[in-house]
Amino acid sequence: MSEGCIRLVNLQKRFGAQEVLRGVNLDVPIGKITVVIGRSGTGKSVLLKILMGLMRADEGQILIGGANITRFGDRELLKVRNRFGMVFQHSALFDSMSVFENVAFPLREHERLRERELAARVNAALASVGLVEHGHKDVHQLSGGMRKRAAVARALVRKPEFLLYDEPTTGLDPIMTAHVDELIRSTQDSTPGLTSLVISHDMAATLRIADKVAMLHEGAVIFEGTAEDLQNTDHAAVRQFVEGRLDGPIHL
Numbered sequence: 001m002s003e004g005c006i007r008l009v010n011l012q013k014r015f016g017a018q019e020v021l022r023g024v025n026l027d028v029p030i031g032k033i034t035v036v037i038g039r040s041g042t043g044k045s046v047l048l049k050i051l052m053g054l055m056r057a058d059e060g061q062i063l064i065g066g067a068n069i070t071r072f073g074d075r076e077l078l079k080v081r082n083r084f085g086m087v088f089q090h091s092a093l094f095d096s097m098s099v100f101e102n103v104a105f106p107l108r109e110h111e112r113l114r115e116r117e118l119a120a121r122v123n124a125a126l127a128s129v130g131l132v133e134h135g136h137k138d139v140h141q142l143s144g145g146m147r148k149r150a151a152v153a154r155a156l157v158r159k160p161e162f163l164l165y166d167e168p169t170t171g172l173d174p175i176m177t178a179h180v181d182e183l184i185r186s187t188q189d190s191t192p193g194l195t196s197l198v199i200s201h202d203m204a205a206t207l208r209i210a211d212k213v214a215m216l217h218e219g220a221v222i223f224e225g226t227a228e229d230l231q232n233t234d235h236a237a238v239r240q241f242v243e244g245r246l247d248g249p250i251h252l
């Protein structure tokens, strides 16, 4: 296999009688931004959770640097998880804590740092998302866009190799959306070797930031290509999704 990607091979996941992932095959290139699109409920968040080792697949392989992590025991899996940062779909910040303490949390959990060093790491992460002056605020005092940025800072603070974003711009206004897209792109470009995987519904954002796009539909990847390929594809279901049309092979 190519060392240059995370490779998902025939990933399957069911919940009871519901088959959510029916054999997902996808290469996620190292050092690039891959955007996964697809309808609500198709299993995008489940895919991220499996990739990050928060949930186990029923079948299939996840190859990282040649190792199949689906075979890993809990201890080894924990080490893999430490290589990932995740921006959760609903930010998942602690409302009762300050922004600073939210970003400090993963460091306090996993690394033994002196308070000064910890503060330097947290402030650097906050600075990278333009929040360094808001560290003292409680999360409930932030706007939606600031929360997203705080969530990105928390995901970045341990310097992960792989950064996963689950619908980072859903619910934000168009200008804040453009800011968060810009943040995803600039974080990628300023972090050597970083691999970003972004789940998105937002076609404009996808076209703006993606080095690679994949579409998940009915439990499988039905399209892989560049943003340009996406715009030029004649795959009927992909076109319908991209253009947001009611007529086509996809029904409610």
Ligand SMILES: Nc1ncnc2c1ncn2[C@@H]1O[C@H](COP(=O)(O)OP(=O)(O)OP(=O)(O)O)[C@@H](O)[C@H]1O
Residues within 6 Å of the ligand: 015, 020, 038, 039, 040, 041, 042, 043, 044, 045, 046, 047, 089
């Ligand atoms: N822990 C779970 N137990 C049972 N069913 C689950 C669980 N997690 C997810 N599902 C189901 O799997 C399907 C896919 O869910 P998922 O959250 O991955 O969708 P999604 O593609 O991320 O959708 P959205 O775009 O709305 O976030 C849904 O039908 C959901 O109800």
Ligand SMILES: [Mg+2]
Residues within 6 Å of the ligand: 044, 045, 046, 089, 166
């Ligand atoms: Mg989701």
